[in-house]
Amino acid sequence: MKEVNAIGLSCPQPVIMAAKAISEGEFPFTLIVDSAASCENVTRIAEKKGCGVSTAESSGSFLMVIDKK
Amino acid sequence: MKVKSLFFSTRLGIIVAGLIIGTLAALLPVWGNPANMGICVACFLRDITGALGLHRASAVQYIRPEIPGFVLGSMIAALAFGEFKARSGSAPAVRFVLGFFAMIGALVFLGCPWRAILRLAGGDLNGITALAGLASGIAIGVMFLKSGYTLGRSHENRMGAGFVMPAFMVLLLFFFITGLLPLFRSESGPGSMNAPVIVSLVAALGTGFLAQRTRFCTMGAVRDVILIRDTHLLSGVFALFAAAFAVNLILGRIVFSFALQPVAHSNHIWNFTGMLLSGLAFSLAGGCPGRQLFLSGEGDGDASVFVFGMIAGAALSHNFGLAGKPDVLVDGVFKTGGVSPAGAAALFFGIAACLITGFTMKEKSK
Numbered sequence: 545m546k547e548v549n550a551i552g553l554s555c556p557q558p559v560i561m562a563a564k565a566i567s568e569g570e571f572p573f574t575l576i577v578d579s580a581a582s583c584e585n586v587t588r589i590a591e592k593k594g595c596g597v598s599t600a601e602s603s604g605s606f607l608m609v610i611d612k613k
Numbered sequence: 614m615k616v617k618s619l620f621f622s623t624r625l626g627i628i629v630a631g632l633i634i635g636t637l638a639a640l641l642p643v644w645g646n647p648a649n650m651g652i653c654v655a656c657f658l659r660d661i662t663g664a665l666g667l668h669r670a671s672a673v674q675y676i677r678p679e680i681p682g683f684v685l686g687s688m689i690a691a692l693a694f695g696e697f698k699a700r701s702g703s704a705p706a707v708r709f710v711l712g713f714f715a716m717i718g719a720l721v722f723l724g725c726p727w728r729a730i731l732r733l734a735g736g737d738l739n740g741i742t743a744l745a746g747l748a749s750g751i752a753i754g755v756m757f758l759k760s761g762y763t764l765g766r767s768h769e770n771r772m773g774a775g776f777v778m779p780a781f782m783v784l785l786l787f788f789f790i791t792g793l794l795p796l797f798r799s800e801s802g803p804g805s806m807n808a809p810v811i812v813s814l815v816a817a818l819g820t821g822f823l824a825q826r827t828r829f830c831t832m833g834a835v836r837d838v839i840l841i842r843d844t845h846l847l848s849g850v851f852a853l854f855a856a857a858f859a860v861n862l863i864l865g866r867i868v869f870s871f872a873l874q875p876v877a878h879s880n881h882i883w884n885f886t887g888m889l890l891s892g893l894a895f896s897l898a899g900g901c902p903g904r905q906l907f908l909s910g911e912g913d914g915d916a917s918v919f920v921f922g923m924i925a926g927a928a929l930s931h932n933f934g935l936a937g938k939p940d941v942l943v944d945g946v947f948k949t950g951g952v953s954p955a956g957a958a959a960l961f962f963g964i965a966a967c968l969i970t971g972f973t974m975k976e977k978s979k
Contacts, residue, residue, distance in 0.1 A: 551766065552700070552703070552765075552766030552767045552768060553763070553766055553767075554703070554767070554899050555833075555899065556758060556833075556836065556837070556840060556841070556899075557758075557763060559840075559841060560759075560840070560841075563841060578698075578769075579696070579698070580694075580696050581696075581828045584622045585828075588843070588845060589841055589843065592843070604769075
């Protein structure tokens with residue numbers, strides 16, 4: 545599974561990385577961020593682009609699995 | 614304590630936050646702040662810079678309690694919701710320079726994006742010119758973002774490092790309230806006008822709390838529309854404007870004009886260019902001045918460096934007359950305000966610095 549690492553990056557970069565990965569069409573893929581704000585932003589954009597997002601939080605990091613609905 | 618709340622991340626959540634913040638921002642001038650200056654991060658930081666004696670413009674010196682309120686309100690929210698995280702290391706020196714020039718641009722216009730919105734909500738049509746400049750600057754920033762611009766990754770620090778800005782704010786309040794330091798204070802001009810300290814502080818604590826939860830950002834609102842066609846943040850900013858406009862309308866405080874607005878000038882070229890520089894610097898740094906304060910409150914050392922850059926910008930701006938001069942009426946003769954030659958030069962240096970930053974800070978190709 546493709547992995548996108550956005551740890552330490554602040555928005556909008558995780559969102560840009562998510563949008564790029566979505567447009568490349570390789571589903572499902574994982575995206576990891578380390579702020580709740582980035583997690584919310586990526587979730588909003590992914591859902592807007594017709595994707596489903598499942599998130600697991602572990603010690604301040606958010607592992608998001610993004611798949612086509 | 615860790616409480617999860619989904620409400621604030623919804624569109625309704627940010628609209629409600631915008632309505633509350635807009636109402637408070639329109640009421641603060643009623644309670645004593647300068648007109649159309651319920652919230653102005655640039656102006657308030659400039660006033661604090663003056664109160665510390667880092668510039669000697671006697672009309673703009675006051676420890677505005679709103680700034681500590683924003684930072685500490687955000688800190689309280691971040692701690693309560695388990696989001697406080699000490700982090701830094703993403704090109705801090707570049708962020709200092711961006712903060713410095715963002716302030717130079719804002720002070721040429723005489724306001725940050727927050728005040729541009731609030732000035733418009735009070736009938737000051739120069740807000741339109743400024744917001745057009747802001748959007749243009751952000752659009753240039755988006756162009757860089759699309760071509761791989763990045764300031765790089767931040768890294769987690771030890772917890773204590775996240776409290777630098779909150780501690781600075783507590784110290785400011787301490788010395789202000791106790792009078793232990795002979796801080797500078799304006800006897801006339803905008804720096805002499807203020808809402809009661811406790812009112813300013815409580816309103817700002819609430820604003821900081823709400824803004825941290827909703828990720829409120831006046832720059833991000835425009836950027837997200839251009840970059841990803843997302844209107845989430847913009848809906849909050851519209852709500853802020855609508856609430857402030859409604860309060861001003863009810864209280865009869867709206868006067869539509871370009872000329873002779875309070876603490877403002879109607880020199881369109883410099884209003885536009887000043888805000889263009891600010892918008893570009895904010896977009897390269899990832900947040901408007903309010904957002905930088907809220908991030909500082911949740912442990913972001915890089916945002917704190919941006920804020921210190923703004924303070925340095927305010928100091929130089931007023932030590933060397935780079936800030937905009939308000940419109941004046943002398944013996945019945947109207948004189949348009951504007952900017953000194955040095956101020957104009959500073960703007961162009963700032964735009965050049967931002968463009969160089971945008972072109973050179975690129976993701977390394979793998």
